[in-house]
Amino acid sequence: MHEWALAESIIMAVVDLAKRENAKEILEVELLVGELQTLNIEVLEFALNELKRGTMAENAKIKFSKQFPRFKCIACGNVWEIRNLENILSRDEIESIHFIPELSHVFIKCPRCGSNDFQVTEGRGIILKGVVLKK
Amino acid sequence: MHEWALAESIIMAVVDLAKRENAKEILEVELLVGELQTLNIEVLEFALNELKRGTMAENAKIKFSKQFPRFKCIACGNVWEIRNLENILSRDEIESIHFIPELSHVFIKCPRCGSNDFQVTEGRGIILKGVVLKK
Amino acid sequence: MMPDIRLYRLKKTMDKVKNIISVASGKGGVGKTTISTVLSLILSERGYITGLLDLDFHGPSCHTILGIDKMEYEEEKGINPYKAAENLYFASIYPFVKNGYVPLRGMELSNALIEFLSILNWKELDCLIIDMPPGMGDVLLDFIRLVPSPKFLIVATNSALVIQTVRRLIKFMIEGNFNILGIVANMIRNDDALVRELAKEFSIKFLGSVPFDQYFEKVLGNMQEILRTNLAAALSDIVEQYIKLK
Amino acid sequence: MMPDIRLYRLKKTMDKVKNIISVASGKGGVGKTTISTVLSLILSERGYITGLLDLDFHGPSCHTILGIDKMEYEEEKGINPYKAAENLYFASIYPFVKNGYVPLRGMELSNALIEFLSILNWKELDCLIIDMPPGMGDVLLDFIRLVPSPKFLIVATNSALVIQTVRRLIKFMIEGNFNILGIVANMIRNDDALVRELAKEFSIKFLGSVPFDQYFEKVLGNMQEILRTNLAAALSDIVEQYIKLK
Ligand SMILES: Nc1ncnc2c1ncn2[C@@H]1O[C@H](COP(=O)(O)OP(=O)(O)O)[C@@H](O)[C@H]1O
Ligand SMILES: Nc1ncnc2c1ncn2[C@@H]1O[C@H](COP(=O)(O)OP(=O)(O)O)[C@@H](O)[C@H]1O
Ligand SMILES: [Mg+2]
Ligand SMILES: [Mg+2]
Ligand SMILES: [Mg+2]
Ligand SMILES: [Mg+2]
Ligand code: NI
Ligand code: NI
Ligand SMILES: [Zn+2]
Ligand SMILES: [Zn+2]
Numbered sequence: 001m002h003e004w005a006l007a008e009s010i011i012m013a014v015v016d017l018a019k020r021e022n023a024k025e026i027l028e029v030e031l032l033v034g035e036l037q038t039l040n041i042e043v044l045e046f047a048l049n050e051l052k053r054g055t056m057a058e059n060a061k062i063k064f065s066k067q068f069p070r071f072k073c074i075a076c077g078n079v080w081e082i083r084n085l086e087n088i089l090s091r092d093e094i095e096s097i098h099f100i101p102e103l104s105h106v107f108i109k110c111p112r113c114g115s116n117d118f119q120v121t122e123g124r125g126i127i128l129k130g131v132v133l134k135k
Numbered sequence: 136m137h138e139w140a141l142a143e144s145i146i147m148a149v150v151d152l153a154k155r156e157n158a159k160e161i162l163e164v165e166l167l168v169g170e171l172q173t174l175n176i177e178v179l180e181f182a183l184n185e186l187k188r189g190t191m192a193e194n195a196k197i198k199f200s201k202q203f204p205r206f207k208c209i210a211c212g213n214v215w216e217i218r219n220l221e222n223i224l225s226r227d228e229i230e231s232i233h234f235i236p237e238l239s240h241v242f243i244k245c246p247r248c249g250s251n252d253f254q255v256t257e258g259r260g261i262i263l264k265g266v267v268l269k270k
Numbered sequence: 271m272m273p274d275i276r277l278y279r280l281k282k283t284m285d286k287v288k289n290i291i292s293v294a295s296g297k298g299g300v301g302k303t304t305i306s307t308v309l310s311l312i313l314s315e316r317g318y319i320t321g322l323l324d325l326d327f328h329g330p331s332c333h334t335i336l337g338i339d340k341m342e343y344e345e346e347k348g349i350n351p352y353k354a355a356e357n358l359y360f361a362s363i364y365p366f367v368k369n370g371y372v373p374l375r376g377m378e379l380s381n382a383l384i385e386f387l388s389i390l391n392w393k394e395l396d397c398l399i400i401d402m403p404p405g406m407g408d409v410l411l412d413f414i415r416l417v418p419s420p421k422f423l424i425v426a427t428n429s430a431l432v433i434q435t436v437r438r439l440i441k442f443m444i445e446g447n448f449n450i451l452g453i454v455a456n457m458i459r460n461d462d463a464l465v466r467e468l469a470k471e472f473s474i475k476f477l478g479s480v481p482f483d484q485y486f487e488k489v490l491g492n493m494q495e496i497l498r499t500n501l502a503a504a505l506s507d508i509v510e511q512y513i514k515l516k
Numbered sequence: 517m518m519p520d521i522r523l524y525r526l527k528k529t530m531d532k533v534k535n536i537i538s539v540a541s542g543k544g545g546v547g548k549t550t551i552s553t554v555l556s557l558i559l560s561e562r563g564y565i566t567g568l569l570d571l572d573f574h575g576p577s578c579h580t581i582l583g584i585d586k587m588e589y590e591e592e593k594g595i596n597p598y599k600a601a602e603n604l605y606f607a608s609i610y611p612f613v614k615n616g617y618v619p620l621r622g623m624e625l626s627n628a629l630i631e632f633l634s635i636l637n638w639k640e641l642d643c644l645i646i647d648m649p650p651g652m653g654d655v656l657l658d659f660i661r662l663v664p665s666p667k668f669l670i671v672a673t674n675s676a677l678v679i680q681t682v683r684r685l686i687k688f689m690i691e692g693n694f695n696i697l698g699i700v701a702n703m704i705r706n707d708d709a710l711v712r713e714l715a716k717e718f719s720i721k722f723l724g725s726v727p728f729d730q731y732f733e734k735v736l737g738n739m740q741e742i743l744r745t746n747l748a749a750a751l752s753d754i755v756e757q758y759i760k761l762k
Contacts, residue, residue, distance in 0.1 A: 137591055137593070137594050137595060137635050139593030139594065140525055140593055140594035140595075140634065140635045140637075141521070141525075141635075143524075143525050143528075143593070144521040144522055144523075144524050144525040144634060145521050147521075147524035147525065147528070148519050148520075148521040148523075148524045151519070151524065152518075152519060182593075230612075231612035231613065234595065234612060234631070234632075234635060235609065235612060235628050235631050235632055236627070236631065237620055237624040237625075237627050237628040237631070238609070238612050238613060238618075238628070240618070240619055240620055240624060241612075241613050241616045241617070241618055242616070251617075251619045252619060252621075259627075260631070261521065262518070263518040263519065263521050264518065265518070266518070
């Protein structure tokens with residue numbers, strides 16, 4: 001349930017952005033949810049809808065798009081994607097990555113060369129992709 | 136004079152590239168020379184012309200373009216450029232950066248906030264920008 | 271560019287902490303982990319609501335001193351640090367990585383640090399003790415960038431080899447106008463002169479000497495016994511004299 | 517994408533080295549620098565053409581053990597490592613940074629490593645000893661990626677706190693199929709059992725124990741005296757028994 005913590009971060013960030021831009025209201029918030037973190041989007045959405053009340057984002061429409069995690073091996077150059085973490089990792093491992101996506105380096109290896117030395121090029125976690133403001 | 140070392144690297148890299156591409160000859164090599172490293176382009180050019188003899192790059196035209204170093208402060212966001220390292224650094228400091236450009240973090244600070252925690256966004260050192268091959 | 275959302279909640283949770291003491295050195299193996307952990311035990315025993323945060327992601331080890339093997343976080347709209355003892359709340363990546371190796375490049379250390387700090391729910395703490403990793407890399411640089419008003423407690427041993435590396439860190443701290451609480455000489459057998467000189471060289475406080483304590487290794491994992499060591503006694507004196515918690 | 521030109525010359529210069537021994541631990545302060553430097557002194561004294569490379573960019577310190585203060589590189593179509601003694605060639609960022617602090621993020625450590633390795637002109641060396649930094653970050657990861665066939669000499673002390681971090685490194689090395697020469701127990705007072713057990717746990721060679729040598733600090737900087745210490749004597753035995761240079 002640390003989706004609540006992330007939701008809180010999102011609301012604080014967009015409200016701060018709106019204030020700095022002297023906006024009257026936040027109309028839309030666009031989020032890119034990287035699936036390496038296996039967030040529960042329903043919980044995240046519920047939390048966002050609770051937390052936006054009484055803020056400038058009160059009436060904001062929240063849009064989600066999802067992204068599978070993609071990896072690039074620094075050791076051998078291999079590029080791969082994981083669509084189902086459950087197929088290769090235990091529940092505990094997925095849970096660790098859920099909290100800190102970088103811990104994927106502890107549990108995931110390049111399927112070609114076996115190295116842990118890779119970059120997560122896409123789908124790491126939540127990114128604030130866009131905000132539509134009413135000025 | 137470690138321009139010779141860099142020239143050697145360049146020749147080895149382009150010859151390897153040409154071989155992997157099954158090229159007959161290297162027609163052109165385009166280099167981007169970042170000025171943080173204060174390389175002597177005449178020495179570099181001389182070295183390249185000596186070293187290319189007897190290789191696939193024998194008749195290659197070597198093109199240089201220069202780039203002033205640009206910095207972005209991670210601490211405060213400030214962006215700046217340095218056109219004359221001599222104005223702010225000693226000869227020894229410039230020499231250290233000449234060998235290892237990252238040592239700029241020892242000698243250069245953000246002119247706005249004083250932090251050494253910046254990125255060199257452009258103009259760090261030599262980059263192989265393009266190679267024209269005859270197949 | 272869109273803002274990094276995590277930084278907002280990070281700031282909010284850190285605001286609940288009254289005093290942040292970062293135990294640093296620049297050098298490895300001087301006793302940062304030992305001193306930060308025992309310090310947190312001493313403060314919590316004195317009734318201060320204390321946090322202990324292990325930021326050595328490549329080699330977390332505070333848990334071994336505390337004797338914590340199995341450890342799970344409670345989730346409650348974020349992660350609640352683990353109650354390690356009365357008044358003592360502890361956070362480390364240990365329960366996530368157990369005894370696995372943790373190869374992380376700097377960029378990843380940076381992201382792990384920010385992610386972790388932004389999901390931890392600290393209570394209202396009188397003091398948060400931070401165990402820093404060695405070196406002057408991403409964790410140190412992001413720590414000073416993102417964590418509000420830390421005070422640095424510097425650790426050195428009485429060796430010329432160690433002093434020269436600690437000196438680099440102190441120069442960095444002083445030029446950056448960071449708040450240095452002072453320097454502790456650790457693992458002292460008889461002489462602490464080099465550490466005292468270093469303090470003088472930069473006009474920072476020499477907080478005291480912690481003896482090399484052969485017994486310490488034998489009580490690893492036993493909090494009550496740790497508090498009875500000479501090591502803890504020396505740190506208690508330092509707390510008494512120099513660590514005033516508002 | 518265009519190739520990184522530096523990697524080509526890096527490979528070429530490294531090819532001149534017959535044996536690469538990387539002194540690593542994962543943990544800081546266990547004596548990696550001490551052991552790598554004294555090892556290079558012993559090998560060069562025995563007539564092997566030896567290189568010593570300090571890769572602890574945040575806290576270079578091999579030069580202090582060697583007693584080198586003023587030091588300049590000769591440039592000759594690259595950089596010639598510094599002749600520190602008969603048969604001993606030394607490279608460190610120390611002459612570039614002197615006593616300044618070196619705050620580098622991981623990406624910068626990585627670039628500094630690659631740049632440095634690619635401009636150094638090693639002679640035909642019988643052996644290159646590498647002093648590694650603590651941790652499992654960019655330097656270790658790029659080192660194993662770019663440097664051909666290193667052998668790892670692992671250093672640990674007889675402390676549970678140290679062993680758990682060294683264990684992580686060994687697991688990493690074994691799973692990655694790296695060549696482990698063996699493990700040295702350093703700063704031993706009486707007992708080296710924990711280090712011996714660690715060697716057994718992973719079926720790697722226990723190379724020997726180096727005593728805690730109070731005298732070592734007093735001879736820092738004096739190569740001749742260093743070779744007469746108990747510390748050097750113990751390392752000599754290890755060289756005799758286990759370091760066969762082809
Ligand atoms: N005062 C002391 N007396 C005895 N041993 C100590 C003392 N301080 C630290 N140690 C030991 O020194 C080693 C390094 O300590 P550690 O706290 O891990 O250092 P760091 O966190 O700086 O790397 C450990 O084996 C630890 O038990
Ligand atoms: N065998 C030994 N006897 C006495 N002191 C030692 C011994 N090995 C290392 N030391 C001391 O321990 C400290 C850490 O050693 P160092 O070589 O810098 O470790 P590392 O490179 O692993 O960080 C230094 O003060 C060094 O002089
Ligand atoms: Mg450490
Ligand atoms: Mg530590
Ligand atoms: Mg070290
Ligand atoms: Mg060292
Ligand atoms: Ni959760
Ligand atoms: Ni040069
Ligand atoms: Zn791979
Ligand atoms: Zn700045």
